[in-house]
Amino acid sequence: MRNNRALDKPTVVFVQFTNPGAYPPIEHAAELFSKAGWSVRLLGVSVKGVDALRMAEPLHQRTLLFGRPRSGLLGKLHYLAFLGFAVAMALRWRADCLYVSDALVSPVGLLLAIIRPRVLIVYHEHDSPERPASGRLFSSLVYWARNRLARRADLVVAPNRHRGVALLAENGIASDRLFVAFNCPSLAEIRSAPVPRLPIGASAPLWILYHGSIVPDRLPPAVVEALALLPREFCLRVIGYEPAGARGYVDALKAHSQVLGLGDRIEFVGTVPSRSDLLGFADVSHVGLALMPMAPGDINMEHMTGASNKAFDYLARGLPLIVSDRPDWVSMFVNQGVAQACDPRSPKSIAAAVNHFLRSPDQHYQSAQTGIGLIRDQWNYEHQFAPVLTHLEALLHQKSASR
Helix, strand or coil, X not given: CCCHHHHHCCEEEEECCCCHHHCHHHHHHHHHHHHCCCEEEEEEECCCXXXXXXXXXXXXXXXXXXXXXCCHHHHXXXXXXXXXXXXXXXXXXXXXXEEECCXXXXXXXXXXXXXXXXXXXXXXXXXXXXXXCCCCHHHHHHHHHHHXXXXXXXXXXXXXXXXXXXXXXXXXXXXXXXXXXXXXXXXXXXXXXXXXXXXXXXXXXXXXXXXXXXXXXXXXXXXXHHHCCCCCCEEEEEEEECCHHHCCHHHXXXXXXXXXXXXXXXXXXECCXXXXXXXXXXXXXXXXXXXXXXXXXXXXXXXXXXXXXXXXXXXXXXXXXXXXXXXXXXXXXXXXXXXXXXXXXXXXXXXXXXXXXXHCHHHHHHHHHHHHHHHHHCCCHXXXXXXXXXXXXXXXXHHHHCC
């Protein structure tokens, strides 16, 4: 039996097969566990392109990263080694709750549940995996483990209801175990200073901000082409990194901007390690880009409202949005008065949406105030995550009382 001191400070271990510093909702959840009196540990792997991303202290000191994954057979061996390492560390830290944050680490949850049946398991699926094609042994095993863990988990968390319901339906999971938590900023990240009026006619540039993974689906070449159609005071600021499948895309965008004579109006900042510095760039920007393809190819791209943290980050700092003219995005953001919609394939459509704020500075200001209000009232992680934490603590109390 554990002593009373240990029971007073339960331990939650987050595990993910990537750098958890790249996932703001993981950082926010970890902070809320810590504020609620839990001991927090985070496990992940070092990943090229996002190594620089890190959580604020003291969470950074509580994050342990395994070595960078390899390719081929060495990659499979590395993966198996990480699974064993994660189980060993969760046992060493005597986890009361294992917080599994992606499908690739589902085997960790299954193994720990066998070794320590009383451990609480949370499966938070930030990105839904595709059903593997026939003959893909590794992918099929991961997918099988993911489904088994979802059925075993005490709680299943999804970034929006569509993804969560799809997971439940596939695995026959009772609806009372599903919790939805939008990937929102924390209350502490809301802009504290007043939002300035749009400086129409000023010599200072008006910054269009994009942050996140730099890929054609999220930052299409049409955005650069739209800049050529806008007044010269509009400039584009790009913050983020190229994931494995988009190496060289930044160079292609730079070359495209030079051909169009826009080199002096586009700033590529690169990776910004800390959330506070990233949000600081929003404070000196004016409009935020949160674009999705018009014809998504998988469930993640099809159902991104709630899952895309960048839209909420922009709103928290007083930036109205430019979003894709998709029904879900229009319903969630345009109809709330905090965004303009466009066709992300059309430079003319993007330029018209951005230029709307130039023509309507009062609406820009009102949209900024409305966005901050929505973040303060409901689109913050404290509000979104409270039911998850409350339910977990109730389950922990029940298990402790039954010992």
